[in-house]
Amino acid sequence: MSLNTCHAGSGVVLYSGEFILLYCDGVTxxxxxxxxxxxxDRKGRIYLTTHxxxxxxxxxxxxxxxxxxxFYTLHNLGLEQPVFGANYIKGTVKAEPNGGWTGSASFRMxxxxxxATEYGQALMAAGQAASRYMGQQPPxxxxxxxxxxxxxxxxxxxxxSAPYGFHVPTNVFPERPPANQVYMYEQPPPYxxxxxxxxxxxxxxxxxxxxxxxxxxxxAQQYPQYPQQVPQYPQQYSQPMxxxxxxxxxxxxxxxxxxxxxxxxxxxxxxxxKKMN
Numbered sequence: 001m002s003l004n005t006c007h008a009g010s011g012v013v014l015y016s017g018e019f020i021l022l023y024c025d026g027v028t029x030x031x032x033x034x035x036x037x038x039x040x041d042r043k044g045r046i047y048l049t050t051h052x053x054x055x056x057x058x059x060x061x062x063x064x065x066x067x068x069x070x071f072y073t074l075h076n077l078g079l080e081q082p083v084f085g086a087n088y089i090k091g092t093v094k095a096e097p098n099g100g101w102t103g104s105a106s107f108r109m110x111x112x113x114x115x116a117t118e119y120g121q122a123l124m125a126a127g128q129a130a131s132r133y134m135g136q137q138p139p140x141x142x143x144x145x146x147x148x149x150x151x152x153x154x155x156x157x158x159x160x161s162a163p164y165g166f167h168v169p170t171n172v173f174p175e176r177p178p179a180n181q182v183y184m185y186e187q188p189p190p191y192x193x194x195x196x197x198x199x200x201x202x203x204x205x206x207x208x209x210x211x212x213x214x215x216x217x218x219x220a221q222q223y224p225q226y227p228q229q230v231p232q233y234p235q236q237y238s239q240p241m242x243x244x245x246x247x248x249x250x251x252x253x254x255x256x257x258x259x260x261x262x263x264x265x266x267x268x269x270x271x272x273x274k275k276m277n
Contacts, residue, residue: 002099002142003037007066011181012047012056013149015189019157020182021164022048022122022173026112029055029067033105037063046109047177048123050157051130051193069093070191071127072134079120087116089123097141118169125166126194133192145187152184164194 006013014020027046031038042064044057053069077091088110095101111119155177159170 002068002096003035003101004065004067005100005142005144006054006068007056008149008183009181010060011177011183012054012066013183013185014049014152014155015051016184016186017188018049018051018184018193020047020049020155020177021126021157021168022046022119022170023175023177024111024115024119024173025175027055028110028112030108031105032107033103035101035103035105038101038105045177046119048119048126049193050126050195051189051191053123068096068099070096070139071130071193072139072191074127077120077124077127079117081117086110086114089116089120096139099142115169115172118172122166122168126164129164129166129194130192133196139191143190145185147186149183149185151180152182155182155184 023045025045026043028041028043029046030041033039040062042055042057042059042062044055044059047054047056052071053074055067055069057065073094073096075092075094077089079087080090081087088108090106090108092104092106094104110116157168159168
């Protein structure tokens with residue numbers, strides 16, 4: 001996870017080939033950690049993309065303006081359903097190297113207008129899908145893109161379950177972020193997403209290796225290319241996910257997959273006329 005690395009103006013900046021699955025305003029995010037800039041409650045918007053979760057604060061005057069949660073940095077995700085009070089999502093996130101902070105932090109996320117259950121199911125399913133493509137080496141340390149960003153044109157992923165293999169509850173979260181608040185770098189994502197290490201086109205199809213060439217002729221020399229072949233699924237994913245009390249094997253030495261192996265997400269139940277807490 002990186003601190004204050006994915007915002008521009010009043011919006012967020014995506015990588016080339018990264019698309020928004022879900023968007024929700026009215027979210028409160030809180031952390032339990034030693035980093036002073038992360039303490040306290042933050043109100044803002046949450047974006048679930050094909051590669052990560054992004055939080056954008058409504059208040060730019062405090063230390064935390066934006067947070068990037070790549071799926072591989074998330075662990076111990078869970079949905080809490082208290083007898084009194086709203087449902088909320090909890091978990092632990094680990095800092096990316098060079099991500100602006102160090103260590104790990106527990107977090108809690110609540111939704112003003114409900115939808116925590118549906119969002120949590122989609123988040124866990126997206127993390128499971130992306131974790132299957134993690135290779136034997138860790139993603140590179142965070143590096144600030146050097147290329148300029150532009151207003152994104154096609155930034156919403158196609159609705160429905162295809163081609164992701166899991167339900168994306170756009171009926172619960174029908175809102176789209178304002179077009180003037182979404183930007184995009186020319187740099188591709190440095191870690192795999194729900195479609196693997198390739199890239200997803202706006203029409204929902206997957207590129208095998210890389211997106212169409214960009215206009216900057218120096219681009220290919222600025223950033224390393226992805227492998228020409230998509231890594232095979234790790235063998236442990238050929239069977240159903242283990243129960244909660246089992247631990248996944250690390251994708252590479254010294255690190256672990258995001259902890260999305262808590263069993264498959266609960267079966268999706270269509271939302272009622274309004275979101276339920």
